[in-house]
Amino acid sequence: MKLTASLTSPYARKIRILLAEKHIPCDLVVDSPWETATSVPALNPLGKVPVLETDEGEAFFDSPVIAGFLEALDIPPHFIPQDGLPAVRVRQTEALADGILDATVLAYLETLRPAEARMQSSIDRQFDKIGRALSRLEEQLSGEFFHGNRISLADVAVGCALEYLDLRAASLNWREHYPRLKAFQASIGERDSFVSTRPPG
CATH class of the missing domain: 1.20.1050.10 (Glutathione S-transferase Yfyf (Class Pi); Chain A, domain 2)
Structure with a gap:
């Protein structure tokens, strides 16, 4: 997997923390949507980070959505209750x-x-x-x-x-x-x- 993120984005940091806590291998691509040469809009039409790309090429964006995806992988520890x-x-x-x-x-x-x-x-x-x-x-x-x-x-x-x-x-x-x-x-x-x-x- 690959996470496109800015190092100062707190939304991206939330996902980076979940990845670290779950010990999920993920390449970090540092990219800011504020830069002229940014590739973020090509991944997320809203032009925001973070964006998580799966090994199959599917892209998920918006940190609550990405958090939900990571939970759906069923890799412990879990951060959202099952009930x-x-x-x-x-x-x-x-x-x-x-x-x-x-x-x-x-x-x-x-x-x-x-x-x-x-x-x-x-x-x-x-x-x-x-x-x-x-x-x-x-x-x-x-x-x-x-x-x-x-x-x-x-x-x-x-x-x-x-x-x-x-x-x-x-x-x-x-x-x-x-x-x-x-x-x-x-x-x-x-x-x-x-x-x-x-x-x-």
Whole structure:
């Protein structure tokens, strides 16, 4: 298999962590859709990473879809529960974490605009979304993991989202306001899969 990804993409990092945790061999092709010569649109018409290509040549894109594909391979450990409702709960937490990523990306892109064209109200709106999502996650977390007594896709997604805030929205200082999430990140961030996929710089 082959994964096309940017080293700073938190969506791609989520998949790289799952591959590492499951010990699935996969070639990493570093490609950013922001580069002029990128090959990403040829793989994903939406022009986004990650994209996973199977040995048979089929391409899967969008990180929740790729995560579902990896689970369908039935290679342990499993990161999505087999039962319907527990699986939905894990995927909802993943969606909340991905929503934090979406808002962080939008706010970061706004900061790259020239000062005279930058809309602070747009940045504030995204930061409000992030704050509400973090508050919900803080309330939801009652133990070492978000769902059950072992790591799931929800934990991977939240871990990636929190560290992406450090990279692109450090001014939020989220650790000062969310002690449970702070402890969660300190723990999950020590896993080899997180250490080995941490973005450069």
